[in-house]
Amino acid sequence: MTPLLAQLYAMSNTATPEHGATHLGLPAQALDVLARDLRRDHDLPARCDMAGALWASGVYEARILAAKLLTQARMRPNDSAAWGVIAAWAQQCDTRAVADHVAIAGGKRLQAHPARLEQLAQWITAPNMWTRRAALVMTLPWARLPHPKPADMALREQVLDWAAQLVPERDIAIQNAIAGWLRDLSRRDPDRVRAFLAGPGLALVPPARREAACHLPPEP
Numbered sequence: 001m002t003p004l005l006a007q008l009y010a011m012s013n014t015a016t017p018e019h020g021a022t023h024l025g026l027p028a029q030a031l032d033v034l035a036r037d038l039r040r041d042h043d044l045p046a047r048c049d050m051a052g053a054l055w056a057s058g059v060y061e062a063r064i065l066a067a068k069l070l071t072q073a074r075m076r077p078n079d080s081a082a083w084g085v086i087a088a089w090a091q092q093c094d095t096r097a098v099a100d101h102v103a104i105a106g107g108k109r110l111q112a113h114p115a116r117l118e119q120l121a122q123w124i125t126a127p128n129m130w131t132r133r134a135a136l137v138m139t140l141p142w143a144r145l146p147h148p149k150p151a152d153m154a155l156r157e158q159v160l161d162w163a164a165q166l167v168p169e170r171d172i173a174i175q176n177a178i179a180g181w182l183r184d185l186s187r188r189d190p191d192r193v194r195a196f197l198a199g200p201g202l203a204l205v206p207p208a209r210r211e212a213a214c215h216l217p218p219e220p
Helices: 003-011 028-041 044-056 060-069 080-089 096-112 114-125 129-138 150-166 172-186 190-198 206-213
Strands: none
Touching (some): 003 060, 028 060, 044 080, 060 080, 060 096, 096 129, 114 150, 129 150, 150 172, 150 190, 172 190
16 A cells, blocks of 8 residues: 555545545535645656556546546646546546546646547447546537637537437446536527537437537527
8 A cells, every 4th residue: 555545545534545445525615626736746756656656546536537647737747647647537437526527637748738528439339438528528518618710610610529429328427427518618609508409409408408409508
């Protein structure tokens, strides 16, 4: 057991290493504070090593902390190692919270190098449902851009094509991810969201359609 994982167990009031607990019951705020301190005190190669060991433990909070260690807008001099780790994790996620934390970290790396979006095209047909969801959650920054450039618009359309492919899936995690993407986009491009809802979005489950449309302004 690494010192950092031992520290997580020590912070828990309900779990001990001897019992092999995979959920420690740690509050999100405690993980936020620890991640902030570790990002401040360790360089990127060290954090990649720590994050890899945390992830390998399979402990829920350790995996969330691992993602937080690599959630950073700018990484110098090179973030390719961090992206490689995050992309590998996206194939292994097994819970929504862990998958979404990995996706948040990955979204920062996609913003740094948008060409990486090409890799995500393969995730849409991945056998792991959380990997498919990650492709949408990682790309949320493009739904939220206030002034997208032509290249951003092209990327946005690519993600909407992925969303259309995923609409037939009935799993609520996928439906929610599509709805969340459309909801955020509706603040920037309501007409495009209306077009999606009138097309492939007709097959969304009713709660997802309501969520997608909840911020649409009234039509003139």
